[in-house]
Amino acid sequence: MFDGFGLYVHIPYCRTKCPYCDFNVRAGPTWPEDRYVDALIAEIRHHTARAPFTGKRLETIFFGGGTPSLFSATSIGRVVSGAREGFATSPDVEVSLEANPESATAGLLEGYRSAGVNRLSFGIESFQPHVLKQLGRLQTAAETQTAVARARSAGFDNVSIDLIFAVPGQSFDDWRDDLDRAVAERPDHISAYNLTYEEGTPFFDMRRDARIVAVDDDIEAAMFEEARDRLARAGYEAYEVSNFARPGFESRHNLNYWRVGAYLGIGAGAHSHEPRGTAARRWSNERDPLAYVARISARGEAVAADEILDARAASGEYVFLHLRTTTGLPEEGFARRFGVRVEEAFPDIARMFDDGLIERRRAGGIALTRRGLMLADSVFARFL
Secondary structure, eight states: OOSSEEEEEEEOEESSOOTTOOSSOEESSOOOHHHHHHHHHHHHHHHHTSTTTTTOEEEEEEEEESOGGGSOHHHHHHHHHHHHHHSEEEEEEEEEEEEOTTTOOHHHHHHHHHHTOOEEEEEEEOSOHHHHHHHTOOSOHHHHHHHHHHHHHTTOSOEEEEEEESOTTOOHHHHHHHHHHHHHTOOSEEEEEEOOOOTTSHHHHHHHTTSSOOOOHHHHHHHHHHHHHHHHHTTOEEEETTEEESTTOSOHHHHHHHTTOEEEEESTTOEEEEEETTEEEEEEEOSSHHHHHHHHHHHSOOEEEEEEEOHHHHHHHHHHHHHTBSSOBOHHHHHHHHSSOHHHHOTTHHHHHHTTSEEEOTTSSEEEOHHHHHTHHHHHHTTO
16 A cells, blocks of 8 residues: 555536446436536645545556546646646556447547546456347447557557356357457456446346346356466466456555555545544545536535444455455555554454465465455455
């Protein structure tokens, strides 16, 4: 965890909303870009003058969504400049932007690079036309395949791509082909997520009503194993449950999340976190974009929910988030922050060792075993 903080910028607009997506998104043909960016900059100014982020060094900026690549390079540049002007900023600040292949033209990518973005994350999801259709993605397979090349031409030397597996209708051979095509594009980072059925999404309803059938659990597990093995052979190190990178290209912004660092979320529905000794504060913004803009205009902030995590909740979050990473849970770090050994705080951890779900690493720390990775969600649940 770095000493500073990360800034997350939520862009809540999409042309269409994918049927599996449960993010805070508004779909439509138009969006109030200028008004929304004005609100983002006003929110930054609000926080530059107040605790807990005033005087702290900004280490990362991450534009997520939604589809941030729907916004112009000028708009993205305004937010980056506002953040740099408002906060003390690391000289090597990582500035990431999520982009969809169909909305990120070569000219737009060049504009983002000039605006200060130095890391692109493409929501590719699949190279298979029928899988893209099932997922409701707008890009064509051809656009998917050329995304990384366009980014390289625009001057990006840090490019990530997202893939999804266990999609209804996706065969094991489809998944192998997706992995091989992803590796052939030579990105610096690959995220491989299993499809989840979140309540409130069309996919959740379709699965409940048997209009789609989820991939068998054993096949899903085999796909997960295939990703880890195939990507490892290609030189991508698994540094988190679903994330793989060439050495030195891990997402610094996301590592700060998993190491339970401080981060400020701006934009509609964005979340923030501040460690406070053995406790922590967590808060989130108004979710509706127009209501968010109105509240920012009226008072400079748009906090809609605010909570203090007690030592029990904060320590449990500390454990399971660190366990998501390959380096695992730093036992000494846990003891320094919470004043007790992890075995004292969570006695059930002894059984997890006995069950072969976790292990101590020679370099220090407690990490998931291969078996623990396959049962990660059930392991994490024991700390909540």
